[in-house]
Amino acid sequence: MAGTLPDWLGWWTSADYDVARTLLQRGFGALYALAFWGALRQFRPLLGEHGLQPVPAFVARTHWRDGPSLFRWHYSDRLLVAVAWCGVVLGASVVVGLPQAGPWWVPMLVFLTLWWLYLSVVNVGQTFYAFGWETLLCEAGLLVAFLGSGAVPVPFVMIVAVRWLLFRLELGAGLIKWRGDTAWRDLTALDYHHETQPLPGPFSWHAHHLPRWWHRFEVVGTHVSQLVVPWLLFLPQPLPSVAGAVFVLTQGWLVLTGNFAWLNWATIVLALGVIDDGAWAWLGGLLGLPDGAAAASAASAPPTSLAFVLVVGAVALVLLVLSVRPALNLVSRQQRMNASFEPFRLVNAYGAFGSVTRRRDEITVEGTLAARPGPDDWVEYEFRGKPGPPGRRPPQVAPYHLRLDWLMWFLPLGHSARWFTVFLRRLLEADPATLRLLRHDPFDGRRPSTVRAVLHRYRYTTPEERRRTGDWWVRERLQLAVDPVRLPDR
Template sequence: MDWAAWFGTDEYDVAREVLLRGFAALAIVALASALAQFPALLGEHGLEPVPRFVARTSWRRAPSVFRWRYTDRLFRGYAWVGVALAGSVVVGLAQAGPWWVVTVVFLLLWVLYLSIVNVGQTFYSFGWESLLCEALFLLAFLGSTRVAVPVVILGLSRWLLFRLEFGAGLIKLRGDRAWRDLTAMYYHQETQPLPGPLSWWAHHLPSWWHRLEVVGNHVAQLGAPVLLAAPQPVASVGAGVMVLTQLWLVLTGNFSWLNWAAIVLALGVVSDGVWARVLPWVPDDDAVAVGSRPPDVVPVAFAVVVGLAAVLLLVKSRRPLLNLFSRHQLMNASFDRYRLVNAYGAFGSVTKDRFEVVVEGTRELGEVREPRWAAYEFRGKPGDVRRRPPQVAPYHLRLDWLMWFLALRGYRDPWSGSWFDVFLLRLLEADRPTLALLRRDPFHGERPVAVRAVLYRYRYTSREERRRTGAFWTREELTVLEPPLTLAEARRSAV
């Protein structure tokens, strides 16, 4: 038996490029988000400072290059190096070299992003962070265009896609009854963390369509993943179903790069032959696709490295596999500190009411009996009822997402209370990096005398209300979460 032919394949050259370039592009998005937001949220003067976190935790809990030294300047330097490395893959430079160039580039990206996530605390507690870490490590072993595509790495990429989709499907069936009685989408478009420009219209589609959406979700997340183990073109059909459902989520919401990561993984299932049938300009000829490379080129060193990586990932897959079929399935969980093989899932429960925390400030406290309060506007989350929800994904607005959880879980929940106290302090200080995270500062860089937080219930306007008022939302004030807070009081609270 020809071991090289067994080890590698020449049927997935397009898939390899899709996987490598796709996740390199997502790494650039993630690093761009970090460059713009990390120092204000987690930097030396951030809401959850990295130096403070590192001082009270161990390497064993959260390995990171920033444990040796952290400064905002050093962080930006590392992030820009990551952008350059990922960019070399997007333009195809890394793939043109020896097989080990791709391995080195992706492992460096994995180390860098893992280092960011492991000190990111609350602001990096989302499933797509672990997903990106896992994918960067796995794809490091796909090799360059000079070698055949390793079959085992393609299989592990399908295993990742299976866990991502099937885990999300199971968590829904085991969770909220609304997924079982097909009513979940009656509420989702209105109550999701960051609605998009089309979410209002999607919410007002007929009830039968919303029930069909839930059925389609179950088919895509519980049925289509099973097809990934089938021969071509059946596996590509299953991947196509997942791509279509993920595109609908892209159009109607803002879930960072989660949907795009699923799309890239699904497109990585499609063989060159299927690509050639679907897109006639894609050649079904490896000599054309990869130049003069013989289809069975597998350097011994490459085979050894890939084999060791595959064994490691297969061993690490035991707990995620057991978790899929556990009655107490964990959602978005990492089973090791290096985030190599993780558990995924989303929206195991559906929120039926939308609550929003509106942060306001005033410069008149004590000067008048009824001070005028002006709202700080966030970039993505609902605030001004007349503002159309923006499209921000695959970019991730971390502060906006945590504001959704803040309203959902309660201000004094331990998960959110500490960073929000510091956030209010930074507003009172008119801290420029913090204000740069917002869409609108009503005081134009000047310090307010006091700030407060008010809890509202939001709902979409009806079609008639929208025609009459031009608003996308209507809201009802429920309570004042944080009474008027002055700078001196905030400094005491944030200690």
């Protein structure tokens, strides 16, 4: 089992993806570290023992098969902190290359640990972890676990698995758009999207005010990159490398114009992982850099352990079987977006923005210290990422994920919001952990007498309005979304 690979199985490995393996491992190591860091800062007030959706109550009413998780055996905030710190440290160790310096099974064990710990978080995360990039991080982490270390050649079958994931990610997003909303078919989607997306970024206002013809070009480019280019991934090189470069460019534009957590960054890492060493050598020559790839190829290739071959082969076979339902989902008229077909999230369906909202309605939260508040006694709580005061420029927060802010975007769309009632109660209690999720507490830790939620309509200022007022937004009060509420003893 520990012998080297026979010559007749030489096709199983590839000497063309050493750079890709490095980028995939270190890139997803960084994203795991970031995701666990976010759990350290946000999980307890959102989902902890006294959170808005407490994990113990969720576990009590659901079953293991609904979502395997370490926390189904036991949950405590202390255990969550230990898990999150473990994830941060392991992810950081991959970024600096420590596991990759050992035998092939060392990075495998590290990534499998990261996968299991993060799956444990996601499977009890409920509404606050119900996003496609959570599943993407789980699936990608599992694939990267079987790329091996520098002690063995890159297994080509796992590069194919990375291509298959990238194919589903891009084509799934393209198909759900084409099927889901006429705005994508009549090329008007980007007339709205930059303004109505969940968390605009600092350049979203500028993107929105680009010429109409540019928005048409954006939509056409989206369709080409998501419906046509993914098919290049299954053709001989250099076409997969060309596809990877296209995905990097298109995802880079999304990074500049919005805040989509680590979705775009994970896609960029996957796209870099389908580019072969020859393309990197060509790019290095174009930039006048030393040809490190040629020097590496001149060195003797490391032997491959037969045990490594058997492990990766077994994993590839499981992934092949599990790919049937996601493949059928792509051709289905009832295509599911961001769906898992088994509880371990090994091979999944993806998609984004199957519908585009035309208007931006926002829930703002206000409170007062007055016992009998008048119209001028209410002051606004500010969130870290979502639009609030009209004069505040949308911040850059991605690849960090502000979970509370994202869920606030869904409230005006009619999504269930039992957690929001608890959130208002936490504000009335001036709960320190909850207040730390916000950008600004207008009461500096004091308990307000009353809080309420107000529905506003937002739109970007025009360039002329921006010059005149300095504001980024114009907002109009529509109605009370939640009537004033107090604690029972106040």
